[in-house]
Amino acid sequence: DEIYESICYPGHHHRTPAALSDDARQRTIIVNSLSKTYSMTGWRVGFCAAPAEVISAMYLVLQQSSRGPATFVQDAAAAALDGPQECVLEMVSEYGRRRELVIAALTDVPRVEVLSPEGGFFAMADARNLEQPSNEIRRSLLVDHGVVVMHGGAYGPSAEGTLRISFASGGDNLARGLEFLANGLRALGS
The missing domain is CATH 3.90.1150.10 (Aspartate Aminotransferase, domain 1)
Incomplete structure (x- = not known):
């Protein structure tokens, strides 16, 4: 859960456990959201990074429980991620x-x-x-x-x-x- 990764104060920085080693990367599931970094609380949009077999299993569950965020939410998320970060x-x-x-x-x-x-x-x-x-x-x-x-x-x-x-x-x-x-x-x- 790395939803606060961008909100670090001077002298501190976030380091994902997946960056520790190749072995750690293969055993790490990262769950992130745009809610904190881009003040999109309630929009329910985020992403996950994990080994391919884990993502495949997650997809099987997700496809039956969610139809995904509305198009305008996806567009806003893309704009937030791709736009200026000031x-x-x-x-x-x-x-x-x-x-x-x-x-x-x-x-x-x-x-x-x-x-x-x-x-x-x-x-x-x-x-x-x-x-x-x-x-x-x-x-x-x-x-x-x-x-x-x-x-x-x-x-x-x-x-x-x-x-x-x-x-x-x-x-x-x-x-x-x-x-x-x-x-x-x-x-x-x-």
Whole structure:
């Protein structure tokens, strides 16, 4: 799943596992989408790269479960892939600016450490020092402070105690959300 491959911040880059060796390439199935890189969320268009026998098997399943995206979606996807890529660089720069806002808003919150993401538009905050299940923290932030985050436990036991914060939206929504989040976490930590 490489849908965030183009959204990497300075000093970081994506490297597909398929590039590690010929053996790795033969054992890797790459699934990608245009939804993040080209802001085409909901258009349901993407692509897959894999060894020929895997693609053939995938095709047998896909031909019975999908008729493919509408022609205009295919045309838009081709235009996005073949067209100028400056818009992607501008978007990554904007996400980088938002990432810095998230980090700044949560840096001084006691008992919570925000982890600086290397790519994408989500940040993880380590809230284990609040000594509450992350789902309870999430619920309190929503009910008592009016801000939505995802609890890390939803991503498996190793992420329990963390919170996933989206900065896909910017402007006043992000600024207000970060204010509510910081205040809510401070209240939970006191």
